Amino acid sequence: MPELPEVETTRQGIAPYLVGHRIVDLQVRQPRLRWPIDKDLYTRLRSALIIAVERRGKYLILNTTQGSLLIHLGMSGSVRIVSKQASAEKHDHVDIILENKTCLRLHDPRRFGSLVWAGSKPETHPLLTHLGPEPLDAAFDGSYLYEVSRGRKVAIKNFLMNSHVVAGVGNIYANEALFIARIHPDRAAGNISQSRYMNLASCVKIVLTEAIRQGGTTLRDYVNGSGHPGQFRVQLQVYGRAGQPCAVCHRPIKRKRTGQRATYYCPNCQH
DNA sequence: CAACGGACCTGCCTGC
DNA sequence: TGCAGGCAGGTCCGTT
Numbered sequence: 375m376p377e378l379p380e381v382e383t384t385r386q387g388i389a390p391y392l393v394g395h396r397i398v399d400l401q402v403r404q405p406r407l408r409w410p411i412d413k414d415l416y417t418r419l420r421s422a423l424i425i426a427v428e429r430r431g432k433y434l435i436l437n438t439t440q441g442s443l444l445i446h447l448g449m450s451g452s453v454r455i456v457s458k459q460a461s462a463e464k465h466d467h468v469d470i471i472l473e474n475k476t477c478l479r480l481h482d483p484r485r486f487g488s489l490v491w492a493g494s495k496p497e498t499h500p501l502l503t504h505l506g507p508e509p510l511d512a513a514f515d516g517s518y519l520y521e522v523s524r525g526r527k528v529a530i531k532n533f534l535m536n537s538h539v540v541a542g543v544g545n546i547y548a549n550e551a552l553f554i555a556r557i558h559p560d561r562a563a564g565n566i567s568q569s570r571y572m573n574l575a576s577c578v579k580i581v582l583t584e585a586i587r588q589g590g591t592t593l594r595d596y597v598n599g600s601g602h603p604g605q606f607r608v609q610l611q612v613y614g615r616a617g618q619p620c621a622v623c624h625r626p627i628k629r630k631r632t633g634q635r636a637t638y639y640c641p642n643c644q645h
Numbered sequence: 646c647a648a649c650g651g652a653c654c655t656g657c658c659t660g661c
Numbered sequence: 662t663g664c665a666g667g668c669a670g671g672t673c674c675g676t677t
């Protein structure tokens with residue numbers, strides 16, 4: 375997926391076309407996403423006026439006069455604004471149609487994404503209540519990471535990717551932040567000093583901020599709200615670079631598997 | 646409570 | 662050319 379920078383880039387791209395507009399129809403071509411689309415979704419969205427498009431972690435939140443819709447893009451999802459007449463391609467599963475004949479179209483080949491109705495207080499929805507702080511908020515810092523990691527034996531990379539610890543850091547940016555912070559991805563989270571966590575927290579912020587500035591990372595099929603790919607890929611230092619020289623020491627980047635996920639790191643620079 | 650594996654899906658690439 | 666197998670940006674849930 376779309377990790378946080380891609381979701382944020384998407385949010386910024388689609389918000390101007392949605393806010394202030396009214397939903398007049400919903401077309402669901404494939405209801406079987408991660409969770410089946412609620413049969414009542416059309417009733418809930420019909421004639422709703424979109425007030426704001428927000429983001430929490432990797433969730434997009436469409437706030438309307440009727441309540442909020444959570445949109446998660448899973449591993450392969452994207453949304454864009456198109457004319458409602460534009461012919462639907464394969465995997466274009468849902469159109470949220472506006473009064474001006476444009477629509478928000480969800481495209482998701484792997485169907486790990488979801489559309490979930492969250493009512494009038496989305497922050498109390500179970501998918502959002504347990505999320506950790508936003509990584510770009512002041513509440514996320516080295517002291518926070520240090521405190522919540524005490525006693526945890528899990529590898530720091532998995533810890534960073536745990537949305538209950540911090541919301542929105544996925545595989546790419548966990549790898550990148552650990553490289554810049556020179557921390558080995560397998561190190562136990564509870565065995566990292568406060569000063570190293572101070573550094574790591576700022577590395578996470580730097581990597582995410584820069585990726586947002588570049589419009590996100592496109593590996594295969596990510597496109598933003600206008601259908602354009604992101605540009606951050608060229609700046610990735612370790613992700614997807616197994617065997618290539620480390621930018622710091624020039625020794626080869628290694629790849630291993632942690633759980634089901636690929637981990638990239640420099641065994642010489644990261645400890 | 647923490648850690649881990651499985652589940653949900655399709656498409657692309659590699660190697661036989 | 663065809664097919665099997667591995668792999669991919671996420672994260673919830675059930676079991677240890």
